[in-house]
Amino acid sequence: MTITRRTFLETAGAALATNSVARVEASPVRVAVIGTGGRGSDLIRALTTIDGVELIAVCDDYPPHLEQGAKYAGPQAKTFVDYRKLLDELKPQAVVIAVPLYLHYKIAADCLNAGYEVFLEKTMCYSLAEAKKLAAQVTASKRVFQVGLQRRANAIYKQAQAMVAAGMIGQVVSIKAQWHRNNSWRRPVPVPRTDANWPKLERKLNWRLYKAYSQGLMAELGSHQMDVANWFLGTHPKRVIASGGIEYFRDGREVYDNISCLYEYELKDAQGKSYTVRANYTSLCNNAYEGAAELILGTKGSLYLTSAKGLLFQEKGTDVVSWEGNKDQHAADANAAVVTAGKTLKLSNDPWAHRGAPFEIDIAEGNDTRDELVSFIDHVRREDVKTICDANVGLMDCATILMANQSVETGGWINFPTP
């Protein structure tokens, strides 16, 4: 496949939208944040740096977190313990939701019903039934809705996706992704275990570890990376088989401390013949050697991707794209190589000789959490429902990760659910 200049311009255009917002001097967008824990605090800090955002309220039902959120938000933001009260009293224009997974549907649905635009943290919903209902509600409401899968706003991923779409790594043959780290995945609890309040606080703060509130590693980590697979392959998986368990952290948790999944995607080649791409996904809590990354493996090259680094390794002995070709900026030549927005591709050090020297996608200028919010606010202002991560993307992502958990429980292949 050839690489067109349009591919590049489309990629670059998304980055340019970031800057245009700063110039807008229209009335500020009034935003409220519900859930001011770890992620909510990140989002609050980012929102307070975006021109044209007025953070009018923060809400959390856990006082220490509300206090922290209020500190980051500033004195103009009112504080609420009950989000329904916030919605009634202040009528924000947009609501940013960062509560535990099991509350995503209820709070997002209430906000949409009340007529507000919604930014909802990933994973979209706790169950597929909820995700389907919410997606339908979003469509009916015509509200701006975005799911917090921030790689969709990350310059490296956007560029890499354009490179894959342009055929620069040939036919994708396999995807390997993992999120490996080495810690118990526990949040500290502010009272000793002997305290009568400990069990309650443990479940409140470590909601991730309990099945009633959480879908475990797949929802908290895998959702980001399986969304990359769905996005780059342009479809959802056909089926999955997965295995997981609690093998090391036997501390009362209910969600697996490790999981391995094999997904199958069905694609069609240029002749219309179908072929299968297999994606391996693993998550570990007790070995950090491989870190968190996605590898997109193609017949002509491989992409190694993290939020901070994107590397392209070209397969040796294949018909590689000429990076040096067509230096003329003005040539409307469809064979022009994809170039990055005003930056050079740097040759990096390479510890693995057989992989060849990588090219680095060197365009990471901006934080993807901030950029996804800039984009959301921009869509709110323009009343544009085509967000960078809309309800259908969120629904597909949600179905993709839930089917792996289901496979672990049933012990067999699980097909992608019918719509």
Next chain:
Amino acid sequence: MSRVRYKATKRKMLVEYQRSCDAMGTRFDVFLRGADEQHLEAVAVAVQEEILRLDAALSRFDPRSEIARVNREAGKTAVRVDRELFALLKTCEQGRLATNGFFDVTQGGGWELDAAACSVRLATSGVQIDLGGVGKGYALDRGREILQRFQVASALLQGGTSSVLAVGDEVWPIDLRHPTKPDFIVARIELANRGLSCSAVRHAEQEPSDIVNPLTGTPLVGDAACVVLAASAAEAEIFSTALLAMGEWQAKDYLRANPDLNLDVHWLNA
């Protein structure tokens, strides 16, 4: 540069937990003492995540950081920053004023901080913010807040073996290594409930000094090191940087003129 060694006497009934991570171009260690190891691990991870979060926000080398976003607009526009970063920049400005300009994260370049707009504007295109002289200490101070919130009574946090924060009443002995003779311990400092920072003119591997005299714009020369103990690790770092830039004799006059600073200062000369 002088190195810090840490060890403390074991106490019965308490478990110890240690974790390390790489951040701010160096290594951070978290040592915790308490009754419940699972709790200590969770707290240590929370402290580490805070340090890594601050590294990502404050690094001038990472184009995704908040500081890089500010630096890119140098000489152009005022940049709206979050309240946490603004408060830290404000602390730096207070440090600059308190040290007659010898601590200056803009290396004498100048900035405008607008509290109402929560924004910062760097005076000219050549000015860049470098939080290398305060970031480690600030991260340790934020770590202390987490330790207090989660009731860890005794802990030692260190970054880069040059910034140390002892949390709690327990005394942690800190050995200071000679700047150029690594086997030679020059002094032992007993640290409790305080921050310590050691700034040295010359790093063993590195010449010239990465500490610049902001008033002259030139890197420091010589072999001196200055150790400061203060109420917080950020303060200790601000003053160890500034006093070293002043030089021992001017610093001594300065400290005599400002007795309220409540600092303990040690000088090491090779």
